[in-house]
């Protein structure tokens with residue numbers, strides 16, 4: 001399919017779960033824009049530049065990926081860029097209600113916008129960035145949770 005889709009998120013930091021969704025979306029669609037949220041009301045552990053660099057490294061084998069950052073409403077950003085489809089991962093039933101609300105709100109804001117959900121692979125259903133941050137900062141092993149190529153960098157940063 002030649003369609004361009006967007007995979008938005010905080011990616012603070014990227015996990016194997018995120019990479020699974022991005023990789024599968026890249027096989028299904030012509031181009032995947034991975035959009036890192038710049039949220040001025042929240043202080044992420046990894047700066048926007050770091051989050052983008054980690055994603056770039058993690059996704060380096062995928063040639064139809066573009067990594068960007070955005071501020072403000074996702075629905076507006078999609079409108080501005082002419083993107084009509086959001087792809088998100090669903091890890092568990094507990095994700096569903098929140099994701100369902102966001103999908104509807106985004107459609108109200110931009111009626112052209114569709115949201116597609118991919119089921120997370122079974123190894124990622126428990127995984128989140130805050131879990132990686134907590135385990136990594138306490139010296140635990142995060143090698144099963146983050147892409148191997150960015151593992152050392154994430155560990156160094158979390159132990160600082």
Ligand code: COA
Pocket residue numbers: 008009010011012015016017018021037072073074075089090091101102103105106120124127128129130131
């Ligand atoms: N694998 C592993 N972890 C995953 C995952 C996956 N497939 N999908 C989500 N997660 C985790 C993230 O790691 C994150 O974990 P954390 O809370 O422990 O840090 C958590 O799920 C939430 O993901 P996150 O990317 O932070 O946020 P989100 O999915 O809730 O939404 C945006 C992010 C950018 C899409 C959303 O905030 C947004 O659109 N913001 C812009 C403002 C806007 O338009 N608001 C109105 C929305 S209706």
